[in-house]
Amino acid sequence: MAEDAQARVDGDRTETGVNDGDRPTDEPAVEDVPADVREYARFSKIDGATYERANEFLRDRTYITAREWAMARLCADFRTETGVEMTKIGQNLPELVPFMTDTYSPQAVNQARSSFDGKVRKAGATFLYGAMCDFYTAEELDELMYEITEVAKFLLEVEGVELTVDEELDAEERISSVMREVRESSAALRHDELCCPNCGHEMDAKSAETDD
Numbered sequence: 259m260a261e262d263a264q265a266r267v268d269g270d271r272t273e274t275g276v277n278d279g280d281r282p283t284d285e286p287a288v289e290d291v292p293a294d295v296r297e298y299a300r301f302s303k304i305d306g307a308t309y310e311r312a313n314e315f316l317r318d319r320t321y322i323t324a325r326e327w328a329m330a331r332l333c334a335d336f337r338t339e340t341g342v343e344m345t346k347i348g349q350n351l352p353e354l355v356p357f358m359t360d361t362y363s364p365q366a367v368n369q370a371r372s373s374f375d376g377k378v379r380k381a382g383a384t385f386l387y388g389a390m391c392d393f394y395t396a397e398e399l400d401e402l403m404y405e406i407t408e409v410a411k412f413l414l415e416v417e418g419v420e421l422t423v424d425e426e427l428d429a430e431e432r433i434s435s436v437m438r439e440v441r442e443s444s445a446a447l448r449h450d451e452l453c454c455p456n457c458g459h460e461m462d463a464k465s466a467e468t469d470d
Contacts, residue, residue: 295350300331300417305356312357319409321377328355329362329370331417344368389437390444399437407433 304312312324322330329347332354336343347354348362362370385406389399407430411421421429 291350291353292346294336295346295353298335298354300335301328301355301357302418303416307357309357309359321381322374324357326370326374326377327413328358329367330374333367333371342367342371386440389440390447392445396438396441399441400434403433403437404430 309324312327316322316324316327328351332347332351333342333344336347344364344367348364348367351358351362352360388394394402411426414421
Protein backbone atom coordinates (compact mmCIF):
# COMPACT_ATOMS: atom_id res chain seq x y z
CA MET A 259 0.00 0.00 0.00
CA ALA A 260 2.78 2.40 0.90
CA GLU A 261 4.54 1.64 -2.39
CA ASP A 262 1.33 2.34 -4.34
CA ALA A 263 0.84 5.64 -2.54
CA GLN A 264 4.42 6.66 -3.23
CA ALA A 265 4.05 5.69 -6.87
CA ARG A 266 1.03 7.98 -7.17
CA VAL A 267 2.96 10.81 -5.56
CA ASP A 268 5.93 10.29 -7.87
CA GLY A 269 3.56 10.31 -10.82
CA ASP A 270 2.12 13.64 -9.74
CA ARG A 271 5.58 15.10 -9.28
CA THR A 272 6.85 14.10 -12.69
CA GLU A 273 3.62 14.68 -14.61
CA THR A 274 4.54 18.28 -15.35
CA GLY A 275 8.25 17.69 -15.72
CA VAL A 276 9.21 19.05 -12.31
CA ASN A 277 10.27 17.45 -9.05
CA ASP A 278 8.85 19.09 -5.96
CA GLY A 279 11.59 17.59 -3.84
CA ASP A 280 14.37 19.54 -5.54
CA ARG A 281 14.47 23.15 -4.39
CA PRO A 282 16.48 25.48 -6.64
CA THR A 283 19.68 26.58 -4.94
CA ASP A 284 19.41 30.12 -6.27
CA GLU A 285 16.34 31.51 -4.54
CA PRO A 286 15.11 34.89 -5.77
CA ALA A 287 16.12 37.90 -3.74
CA VAL A 288 13.34 39.45 -1.66
CA GLU A 289 13.31 42.57 -3.81
CA ASP A 290 12.72 40.41 -6.90
CA VAL A 291 9.54 38.88 -5.45
CA PRO A 292 6.37 40.82 -6.41
CA ALA A 293 4.59 42.54 -3.52
CA ASP A 294 1.38 40.54 -3.93
CA VAL A 295 3.42 37.33 -3.75
CA ARG A 296 5.16 38.41 -0.54
CA GLU A 297 1.79 39.30 1.00
CA TYR A 298 0.07 36.08 -0.07
CA ALA A 299 -0.98 34.20 3.06
CA ARG A 300 -2.91 31.18 1.81
CA PHE A 301 -1.72 27.79 3.03
CA SER A 302 0.23 29.43 5.87
CA LYS A 303 -1.38 27.04 8.35
CA ILE A 304 0.58 24.16 6.86
CA ASP A 305 3.92 25.91 6.66
CA GLY A 306 6.62 23.25 6.69
CA ALA A 307 4.36 20.42 5.57
CA THR A 308 5.78 18.23 2.85
CA TYR A 309 4.17 17.67 -0.52
CA GLU A 310 3.80 13.97 0.28
CA ARG A 311 1.81 14.63 3.47
CA ALA A 312 -0.52 17.11 1.79
CA ASN A 313 -0.95 14.78 -1.16
CA GLU A 314 -1.70 11.78 1.05
CA PHE A 315 -4.41 13.70 2.91
CA LEU A 316 -6.09 14.73 -0.32
CA ARG A 317 -5.75 11.29 -1.90
CA ASP A 318 -7.55 9.74 1.05
CA ARG A 319 -10.48 12.16 0.90
CA THR A 320 -10.77 13.64 -2.60
CA TYR A 321 -9.94 12.99 -6.25
CA ILE A 322 -7.44 15.85 -6.47
CA THR A 323 -3.73 15.98 -5.71
CA ALA A 324 -1.90 18.62 -3.68
CA ARG A 325 -0.51 20.04 -6.92
CA GLU A 326 -3.96 20.43 -8.45
CA TRP A 327 -5.36 21.92 -5.25
CA ALA A 328 -2.62 24.53 -5.03
CA MET A 329 -2.80 25.48 -8.71
CA ALA A 330 -6.58 25.82 -8.73
CA ARG A 331 -6.46 28.15 -5.72
CA LEU A 332 -3.57 30.21 -7.12
CA CYS A 333 -5.23 30.56 -10.52
CA ALA A 334 -8.36 31.86 -8.80
CA ASP A 335 -6.41 34.31 -6.63
CA PHE A 336 -4.10 35.58 -9.37
CA ARG A 337 -6.73 36.23 -12.01
CA THR A 338 -6.81 39.65 -13.62
CA GLU A 339 -9.09 41.25 -16.20
CA THR A 340 -6.88 39.84 -18.95
CA GLY A 341 -6.51 36.33 -17.56
CA VAL A 342 -4.59 34.25 -15.03
CA GLU A 343 -1.02 35.29 -14.20
CA MET A 344 0.37 31.83 -14.79
CA THR A 345 3.94 32.99 -15.32
CA LYS A 346 3.95 34.79 -11.97
CA ILE A 347 2.43 31.74 -10.26
CA GLY A 348 4.94 29.33 -11.72
CA GLN A 349 8.01 31.47 -11.09
CA ASN A 350 7.06 32.21 -7.47
CA LEU A 351 5.47 28.89 -6.54
CA PRO A 352 7.81 28.07 -3.60
CA GLU A 353 7.07 31.49 -2.07
CA LEU A 354 3.32 31.08 -2.54
CA VAL A 355 2.76 27.51 -1.30
CA PRO A 356 4.89 26.04 1.52
CA PHE A 357 4.70 22.44 0.30
CA MET A 358 5.65 23.25 -3.31
CA THR A 359 9.43 23.50 -3.53
CA ASP A 360 10.11 24.01 -7.22
CA THR A 361 9.05 26.45 -9.91
CA TYR A 362 6.59 25.55 -12.68
CA SER A 363 6.26 26.63 -16.27
CA PRO A 364 3.05 28.45 -17.29
CA GLN A 365 2.07 25.35 -19.23
CA ALA A 366 2.47 23.17 -16.13
CA VAL A 367 0.34 25.56 -14.09
CA ASN A 368 -2.39 25.48 -16.73
CA GLN A 369 -2.22 21.69 -16.98
CA ALA A 370 -2.71 21.26 -13.25
CA ARG A 371 -5.65 23.66 -13.19
CA SER A 372 -7.27 21.89 -16.15
CA SER A 373 -6.81 18.56 -14.40
CA PHE A 374 -8.55 20.00 -11.32
CA ASP A 375 -11.48 21.23 -13.44
CA GLY A 376 -11.88 17.84 -15.09
CA LYS A 377 -11.90 15.96 -11.79
CA VAL A 378 -14.46 18.34 -10.29
CA ARG A 379 -16.80 17.67 -13.21
CA LYS A 380 -16.42 13.91 -12.94
CA ALA A 381 -16.83 13.94 -9.17
CA GLY A 382 -19.88 16.18 -9.51
CA ALA A 383 -21.51 13.88 -12.06
CA THR A 384 -20.80 10.86 -9.87
CA PHE A 385 -22.25 12.47 -6.78
CA LEU A 386 -25.32 13.82 -8.55
CA TYR A 387 -26.07 10.42 -10.03
CA GLY A 388 -25.74 8.90 -6.58
CA ALA A 389 -28.20 11.44 -5.21
CA MET A 390 -30.69 10.92 -8.06
CA CYS A 391 -30.54 7.15 -8.52
CA ASP A 392 -32.54 6.29 -5.38
CA PHE A 393 -29.77 4.06 -4.04
CA TYR A 394 -29.63 6.09 -0.83
CA THR A 395 -32.26 7.13 1.69
CA ALA A 396 -32.70 10.77 2.61
CA GLU A 397 -30.95 10.09 5.92
CA GLU A 398 -27.99 8.44 4.19
CA LEU A 399 -27.65 11.41 1.86
CA ASP A 400 -27.69 13.78 4.84
CA GLU A 401 -24.88 11.82 6.47
CA LEU A 402 -22.93 11.80 3.22
CA MET A 403 -23.36 15.54 2.80
CA TYR A 404 -22.16 16.12 6.35
CA GLU A 405 -18.95 14.15 5.76
CA ILE A 406 -18.30 15.90 2.44
CA THR A 407 -18.93 19.32 3.91
CA GLU A 408 -16.53 18.68 6.79
CA VAL A 409 -13.68 17.87 4.40
CA ALA A 410 -14.44 20.90 2.24
CA LYS A 411 -14.53 23.20 5.27
CA PHE A 412 -11.21 21.84 6.50
CA LEU A 413 -9.56 22.57 3.15
CA LEU A 414 -10.95 26.10 3.22
CA GLU A 415 -9.65 26.61 6.74
CA VAL A 416 -6.20 25.40 5.68
CA GLU A 417 -6.30 28.00 2.91
CA GLY A 418 -6.95 30.65 5.53
CA VAL A 419 -10.70 31.10 5.13
CA GLU A 420 -12.31 31.76 8.51
CA LEU A 421 -15.92 30.59 8.67
CA THR A 422 -18.21 31.65 11.49
CA VAL A 423 -20.64 29.19 13.02
CA ASP A 424 -23.55 31.03 11.40
CA GLU A 425 -21.85 30.87 7.99
CA GLU A 426 -21.24 27.15 8.39
CA LEU A 427 -24.83 26.47 9.41
CA ASP A 428 -26.17 28.61 6.57
CA ALA A 429 -24.01 26.82 4.01
CA GLU A 430 -25.05 23.40 5.32
CA GLU A 431 -28.73 24.35 5.23
CA ARG A 432 -28.49 25.68 1.66
CA ILE A 433 -26.71 22.52 0.52
CA SER A 434 -29.25 20.28 2.27
CA SER A 435 -32.10 22.25 0.72
CA VAL A 436 -30.66 21.81 -2.76
CA MET A 437 -30.12 18.09 -2.21
CA ARG A 438 -33.74 17.67 -1.05
CA GLU A 439 -34.91 19.35 -4.24
CA VAL A 440 -32.66 17.09 -6.32
CA ARG A 441 -34.03 14.00 -4.60
CA GLU A 442 -37.65 15.12 -5.03
CA SER A 443 -37.14 16.08 -8.68
CA SER A 444 -35.41 12.79 -9.50
CA ALA A 445 -38.21 10.84 -7.79
CA ALA A 446 -40.76 12.73 -9.86
CA LEU A 447 -38.73 12.04 -13.01
CA ARG A 448 -38.64 8.31 -12.34
CA HIS A 449 -42.38 8.39 -11.64
CA ASP A 450 -43.09 10.16 -14.94
CA GLU A 451 -41.05 7.61 -16.88
CA LEU A 452 -43.22 4.79 -15.52
CA CYS A 453 -46.48 6.42 -16.61
CA CYS A 454 -48.34 5.40 -19.72
CA PRO A 455 -47.56 8.01 -22.40
CA ASN A 456 -51.14 7.77 -23.67
CA CYS A 457 -53.29 7.95 -20.54
CA GLY A 458 -50.88 8.93 -17.79
CA HIS A 459 -51.69 5.90 -15.61
CA GLU A 460 -48.82 4.33 -13.72
CA MET A 461 -47.27 1.17 -15.14
CA ASP A 462 -45.00 -1.22 -13.36
CA ALA A 463 -41.52 -1.80 -14.75
CA LYS A 464 -42.52 -5.13 -16.36
CA SER A 465 -45.44 -3.55 -18.23
CA ALA A 466 -43.20 -0.75 -19.43
CA GLU A 467 -40.72 -3.28 -20.83
CA THR A 468 -43.54 -5.19 -22.56
CA ASP A 469 -44.89 -2.07 -24.21
CA ASP A 470 -41.41 -1.27 -25.54
